[in-house]
Amino acid sequence: MSFINNALSGAVAAQTALTATSQNIANLQTKGYTRQGALLTAAAPGISSKAPGMGVEVSGLMRFSDSYKTQQMWRAASEQGQYSQSQPYLSQLERVMGDDQSSLSSGIDEFFKALNAAGVEPNSTPLRQQVVTAANSMSQHFNSIYNVVANQELSVNQQRGAMLPALNADLANIARLNQRIIGAQAVGTNVSTLIDERDLALDALASKVAIEVIEQPDGARNVALRTGQPLVVGTQSSSLTFETASGEAVLALSFGGTRFVLEDTKLGGQMGGLSDYVANTLKPLQQSIIDTAEQMSAMINTQLQAGFDAAGNPGGPLFTFDAASTTGMLQINPSFKASDLAFSADGTPGDSANLQALIGIKTRTVNLGSIGPVLLGDADTQLVGKLGIDSQQNQALLKTATTIRQQAEDDWKSTSGVNQDEEAVALMEFQQMYQANMKALAVANSLFDATLAMFN
Numbered sequence: 289m290s291f292i293n294n295a296l297s298g299a300v301a302a303q304t305a306l307t308a309t310s311q312n313i314a315n316l317q318t319k320g321y322t323r324q325g326a327l328l329t330a331a332a333p334g335i336s337s338k339a340p341g342m343g344v345e346v347s348g349l350m351r352f353s354d355s356y357k358t359q360q361m362w363r364a365a366s367e368q369g370q371y372s373q374s375q376p377y378l379s380q381l382e383r384v385m386g387d388d389q390s391s392l393s394s395g396i397d398e399f400f401k402a403l404n405a406a407g408v409e410p411n412s413t414p415l416r417q418q419v420v421t422a423a424n425s426m427s428q429h430f431n432s433i434y435n436v437v438a439n440q441e442l443s444v445n446q447q448r449g450a451m452l453p454a455l456n457a458d459l460a461n462i463a464r465l466n467q468r469i470i471g472a473q474a475v476g477t478n479v480s481t482l483i484d485e486r487d488l489a490l491d492a493l494a495s496k497v498a499i500e501v502i503e504q505p506d507g508a509r510n511v512a513l514r515t516g517q518p519l520v521v522g523t524q525s526s527s528l529t530f531e532t533a534s535g536e537a538v539l540a541l542s543f544g545g546t547r548f549v550l551e552d553t554k555l556g557g558q559m560g561g562l563s564d565y566v567a568n569t570l571k572p573l574q575q576s577i578i579d580t581a582e583q584m585s586a587m588i589n590t591q592l593q594a595g596f597d598a599a600g601n602p603g604g605p606l607f608t609f610d611a612a613s614t615t616g617m618l619q620i621n622p623s624f625k626a627s628d629l630a631f632s633a634d635g636t637p638g639d640s641a642n643l644q645a646l647i648g649i650k651t652r653t654v655n656l657g658s659i660g661p662v663l664l665g666d667a668d669t670q671l672v673g674k675l676g677i678d679s680q681q682n683q684a685l686l687k688t689a690t691t692i693r694q695q696a697e698d699d700w701k702s703t704s705g706v707n708q709d710e711e712a713v714a715l716m717e718f719q720q721m722y723q724a725n726m727k728a729l730a731v732a733n734s735l736f737d738a739t740l741a742m743f744n
Contacts, residue, residue, distance in 0.1 A: 292729065294344075295729040296725075297331065298344050298721065302722035305714075305718040306718045307326075308325055310715070311324060312324065312706045312711050316711075320484050321484055322480060322704040323352050323704060324350065325352065326350070330343075349480070351480045353703065354704070355503065357699045358700060360700075361491065361697060364697075365693060366497070367689040368690055368693045369495040369496060369561060370557055370558065370561035370564070370689070371561060371682055372686055372689075374562065374682055377440050378678060379679065381573070382675055385668070385671065386672050390429060391429070391668055392577070393669060395426035396584075396650070396667075397665075399423055401422070402422035402423075403643065403647050406631065406640075407644065407647070410631040410640040416627065416631075417626040420629070423606055423607070423620055427607065427618040427620060430577065430618045431617060431618060434581075434617055440570060444565065445537060447562060448563070449530055451558065452529065454492075455496050456527055458496070459526060460525050462490060462520045462525065463523050464523075466486070466509065469483065469486065469508065470507050474506075490509070493511070496557045496558050497556055497559050498556025498557050499511050500513070515550070515555075517543075517550065518543050519543075527542050528542075529542070538550075539555075576657060576658045578617065579655065579656050582611070583664075586609070587649050588646065589606060591649060592605060592642075593605065594630075594642060595632055595633055595645075596632040596634070597628045598627040598631075600637075603628070603630020604624070604628055605624075606621060608620075630642055633645070649664060650663070651665060652664055654667055656670075
C-alpha cells in the first residue's frame with residue numbers, strides 16, 4: 289500500500305506544481321504579478337525503520353519575493369517621481385526667459401539703446417518717443433515673464449491639489465487590502481494575489497511621496513512618510529488635505545484624530561518634487577524679477593526727478609511699480625509724455641547730463657534675493673544662467689533616478705518576475721514527474737493484480 293500511496297502523493301504533488309506553473313505562465317504579462325511555486329517536502333516514514341517514507345507532501349505555495357528588492361523599487365519610484373514633475377516647468381521657463389524676443393535682457397537692452405540714441409539729439413521728439421515706447425515695451429517684458437512664473441505656480445498648486453484624491457485613494461486601498469490579507473491569512477487562504485495588489489498600490493503611492501514600509505506579523509504593512517508621520521497603520525489610513533494658513537496653502541495630515549502640518553518640500557516623490565520646485569526655484573525667481581523691476585524703476589524714477597524736462601520743469605517718475613497689481617506690476621505712468629523726459633541736469637535746452645546719468649544706470653547694482661548683488665544689465669543673464677544650472681542638475685538627477693528605477697525593476701523581476709523559458713522547463717519537469725508517478729501507479733496496480741491471481 290505504501291508503494292501506491294507514494295505514487296499517488298507524487299502525482300498529486302506534480303499536479304499542484306503544474307497548476308502553480310500554469311498560473312505563472314498565464315500571468316506572464318500581468319503587471320506586478322509575483323511568481324509562485326509548490327513547496328514539496330518528503331513525507332516522513334511511519335514507525336518502521338525499514339519504511340523509506342510516505343511519499344511527498346505539498347507543504348505550501350511559495351511566493352518568490354525579496355522584501356529588500358521590493359523596497360528598493362519603491363525608493364527608486366520616489367526619486368524618479370520627484371525629479372520628473374519639475375522638469376517640464378524648468379524647461380518652459382528656460383525657453384521663455386532665454387528667448388531673444390521676450391526676455392528681460394532684450395527689454396532692458398532696447399530701453400537703454402533708445403536712451404543712447406536720444407543722446408545724439410536730446411530735444412528730438414521722435415527720439416524721446418522711442419524712449420517712452422521702449423520703456424513701455426520693457427515693462428511688458430517684465431510683466432509677461434512675471435505672469436509666466438505666476439501661472440506656473442498656479443499650475444503647480446492645481447497639480448498638487450489634483451494629486452491628493454489619488455494619494456488618499458491609495459492610502460485607503462492599502463488599508464483595505466491589509467484587512468483582507470489579515471483575514472485571509474488567518475484562515476489559511478493563499479494571499480499572493482492580494483499582496484501583489486497591495487504592492488502595486490504601494491508602488492503608486494511611493495511615486496507620489498517617499499514612504500517607509502514596515503511588515504507586520506499578521507500580514508499587514510504599516511506605511512509612514514520618511515519624516516515619520518503615519519499614513520497607514522494596520523487597517524486604518526490617514527487623509528491629506530490642503531489648508532490655508534496666513535494666505536499660504538499648507539499640507540495637513542489627519543490620522544486617528546491627530547492633525548499634522550507637513551513640511552511638503554521634504555515629502556519626496558511627485559508631491560515633494562513639485563513643492564520643492566516652488567519653494568527653491570519658482571518663488572526665488574519670482575522675487576528676483578520683482579526685485580529687478582522695483583529697483584530698476586526706482587533708480588530711473590529718482591534720476592528723472594533729479595533733472596529737468598524739455599520745458600525746463602522738474603522731472604517726474606516714468607514708471608509705476610506695484611507687485612500686487614492685477615494688471616501688471618511695472619507700468620508707464622499714464623500721464624507721462626515724451627516731453628516729460630528729464631534729460632537735462634540744469635534745465636538748459638540741449639543739455640544731456642541727466643540723460644548720461646540715466647544711461648549709466650545699466651551698470652549700477654541691483655540686489656536679488658536668489659543670487660545677490662549684480663549689475664542691472666547682467667541681472668537677466670544671471671537669472672537665466674542659474675535657471676539653466678538648476679535645469680541641468682534636475683535632468684541629470686532624473687536620468688540617474690530613471691536608471692536606478694529600471695535597475696530596481698530588473699532586480700525585482702530576477703526574483704519575482706515570470707521567466708517564460710524557466711516556466712517552460714518547470715512545466716516539462718513536473719509533467720515528467722506526473723507521468724512517472726502515474727507509471728508507478730500502473731506498476732503497483734499490475735503487482736496487485738498479479739498477487740490476486742496467485743489465489744485464483
